[in-house]
Amino acid sequence: MSIPAAREKFRRFLVQKGLRATNQRLAIFDAAFAKNDHFTAEQLLDFARQIDDSVSRATVYRTLPIMTESSLLREVDIGSGEKFYRPNVEGGRTQVAQVVCLDCDKIFEISAPFMEWYGSTVSSKLGLTPVSQRLQVSAHCDAFRQTGTCPRRG
Amino acid sequence: MSIPAAREKFRRFLVQKGLRATNQRLAIFDAAFAKNDHFTAEQLLDFARQIDDSVSRATVYRTLPIMTESSLLREVDIGSGEKFYRPNVEGGRTQVAQVVCLDCDKIFEISAPFMEWYGSTVSSKLGLTPVSQRLQVSAHCDAFRQTGTCPRRG
C-alpha cells in the first residue's frame, strides 16, 4: 500500500469512527510513514513536530491507539519499558517475529507464518480462540563480539 | 526440584556471589515458592510480608533480579505494564510459550521446544547468536464468549 493510499485509509477510518481528521492527526500520520522503521512515541512526537509544531505529546499518545486499531501501525513490545511502533505497509495480515539485537539495539522483522498455526493449535486445546501471537528472539551480534563494533549500529 | 532443594540452591547462589542470606531474601524466596503460579512484584511483596512483615518493596525489587539470574524464577513479560514472575521448578532448560487469556487474565504455559530451533535458524542468517526467545499467544475464552463467565476466572 502506497503512502497516499494509507493516508486516505486513515482519513476514511477516522470518518467511519465518527472521529475528526485534524491537522495534528494527519501530521502524526505523515511522521509515522515518512520513516520506514521502528520508532517510539517520543521519536514520533519529535518528528511530527517538524511537520506541525503544534502537535503535543498527549495527542501522539491519543493517536497511536487509533492508528494501531486501524492496522496502519503495528505495536512492537520488546519488553524494554517503552513500546515501539512501525508502519504496517503490507496490510497487517502477515505474521512476523522480531529479532532484537542486544548490541545494536536494532529490531529486525522476519516473516514467521507458522506462528498462526501454532497459536490456533495450542489455543484450541485450552478452549481459547487466538487473537494474536508474538515471537521475539533476543540475540547478540557476532561482529560486535569479535571486533567490538557493530556494522549496523548507529 | 523440591522447594527445600531450591531454597538451598538459592542460599548457595547467594554465598557464591558474595551476597548475604538475609531473612528478607529468604522470606521473599519462601513467598515466591509457596504459590505455584505467576505473580507480580506487588503480589510477592504482600505475600512475603505475611511471612516477614519487615520486607519492603525495595527489597523485593532488588531480590527479583537475583532470583531471576539464579534461574530460580523466570520473568514473564506479557506486555501489560507490569512484569510477572514464576518459580522455575524444572531448572530452566525448557522452552515455554505463554498463552494469555484476555478474559480470564490467566497465563498458561506450554512447552514449545521448536522455539529454540527457530531462534538459532533466524539469528544465524542475520549474523547473530540467540540469547533467548519468547512466544506469546493472546486469546479469548470460548466459554466466556458463550456464557458470559469464565470457569477459570478469579
Next chain:
DNA sequence: CTGCCTGCAAACTCTTTGCACGAAT
C-alpha cells in the same frame, strides 16, 4: 453552533535509587 480535540500540566503506575540505619559474617 455543537461537540469532539487539543495542549498543558498534573496524575498515575511500575520500578529504581540515595541515604542513614541495621544486621550478617
Next chain:
DNA sequence: ATTCGTGCAAAGAGTTTGCAGGCAG
C-alpha cells in the same frame, strides 16, 4: 568491626487524564 543490606521516601521513565479553550463538521 566491616561491609553489605535494609526501609523509607523521593525520583524516574513512560503513559494517561482533567480541564479550559479551540477548531472541524
